[in-house]
Amino acid sequence: MTSQEIKALTGQYIMNTYGRFPVAIDHGQGATLYDPEGNAYIDFTSGIGVSDLGYGCQPWVDAIAKQAGKIGHTSNLFYTEPPARLAEILCKRTGMSSVFFANGGGEANEGMIKLARKYSFDKYGRGRAAIVTLNNSFHGRTITTLTATGQDVFHNYFFPFTEGFRYADANDLASLEAAAGDDVCAVMMELVQGEGGVLPLDRDYVKAVARLCAEKDWLLLVDEVQTGVGRTGSLFAFQQYGILPDVASFAKGIAGGLPMSGILANEKCRDVLGPGTHATTFGANPVCAAAGLVVQETLTDAFLEDVRAKGTYLRNQIEALDLPCFGATRGMGLMIGIQVKDGWTNKEIASKLIENGLLVLTAGPSMRLLPPLVISQEEMDQGLEILKKTLS
Structure with missing residues (x-):
């Protein structure tokens, strides 16, 4: 099918819930994607942080095919x-001590919330179920994870919301303490606020929150849906903050492009969710898990060090371009945010770049770059050249 035919068919039969850019993707190799007509696009998005091994990764393809030939799915009533x-x-x-596998980030965060409330119920009984999250956060699009999200822009239309959530300002311990009370069971945070604009939390603040949670017996819940699986230059971002959360969620890049997510629990929380308390039909799918094994084999310490180096290179080069629409960069590893100066909008900039062959993302009022972790030096430089020619 041509690009126009794909777009027409999509418009006729798929709900219009996405503000799509006018590009149809047919195939890819490395960090370069192609439309049906053969036009190339350097990909600084990796499917919003999902395709960490890029496109056409042969070991990943082979592992999926081999497992699909054995068994594609069986229920979690059996072992694979x-x-x-x-x-x-x-x-x-x-x-960490145990894993629950699910399908998407919102579902993983739901599981994390359920675990926190059950931990508190088992130990303290009813009345201790509130969870403090941070303003400018994003935790998913289910009713409960929308409530956990600390951005009013996501809260319209879907009332009433799940009760039991409060919000505090990031990097402000006094704000968190003021939002808390005797009914709190957990604090939930992203270590880099992704949808909010790629905003890393202060390390001293994170450590102070971890100490406070340990003192109060609140569970520390870390949402690593976007920051996990090598994106920030370590397997999980919490490893760079010097903390061990009680529970951490993951998704996006865990299976390199197939739908998979989950939560990791520490020793204290490993057995909170027993038989019958939580489940999902497709979680722990063996094909997705086989793909995930290839991802883990790829993310060696040397590979992760290279991710950090690539992120530093891109940030330094973007700032050196001194583009009129861009301010400072921020982020960790290959999770990069770029300030957009007054007089410009990130959607306007994204449209111009995509038109010229560079796929990018927005986040809050900022630009967001999430290239495949395997992106080559040549592809980075090609993307930087498009930035320069389009926005100078």
Whole structure:
């Protein structure tokens, strides 16, 4: 099909819930995507942080095909090898104790919220279920994770919301303490606020929150849906903050492009969710887990060091371009935010860049770059050249 035919068919039969850019994607290789007509696009998005191994990764393709030839799905009433192996690797690499596998980020965060409330109910009984999250956060699009999200822009239309959430300002311990009370069971945060504009939290603040949670027996819940699986230059961002959360969620890049997510629990929380308290039909899918094993094999310490170096290179080069619409950059690893100066809008900039062959993202009022972790030096430089020619 041509690009126009794909767009027409989509418009006729798929709900119009996305502000799509006028590009149809057919295939890719490395960090370069192609439309049906063969036009190339350097990808600084990786499917919003999902395709961390880029496109056409042969070991990933082979692992999926091999597992699909054995069995594509069976229920969690039985055992399969790939998720067991993947869980072992994740626990050993993080210092966590157990895993629950799910399908998407919102579902993972729902599971994290349920675990926190059950932990408190088991230990303290009813009346201690409130969760403090941060203003400018984003935790998902289910009713409950929308409530957890600290941005009013996402809260319209869908009332009433799940009760039991309060909001505090990021990097302000006094604000968090003021929002808390005797009914709190957990604090939930992103270490880099992704949808809010790629805003890393202050390390001393995060450590202070971790100490406060330990003192109060509140669970520390870290949303690593976007920051996890190598995106920030470590397997999980919490490893760069010097903390071990009680529970951490993950999704996006965990299976390199297939739908998979989950939560990691520490020793204290490993057995909170027992049989019958939480479930999902497609979680721990063996094909997705087989893909996830290839991701873990790829994300060696040397590979993650290279991710950090690539992120530093891109940020330095973008700032050196001194483009009239861009201010300072920020972020960790290959999770990069760029300030948009007054007089410009990020959507206007994104449209111009995509028209010229560079796929980018927006976040809050800022630009957001999430290239595949395997992006080559040549592809980075091609993307930077498009930035320069389009926006100078």
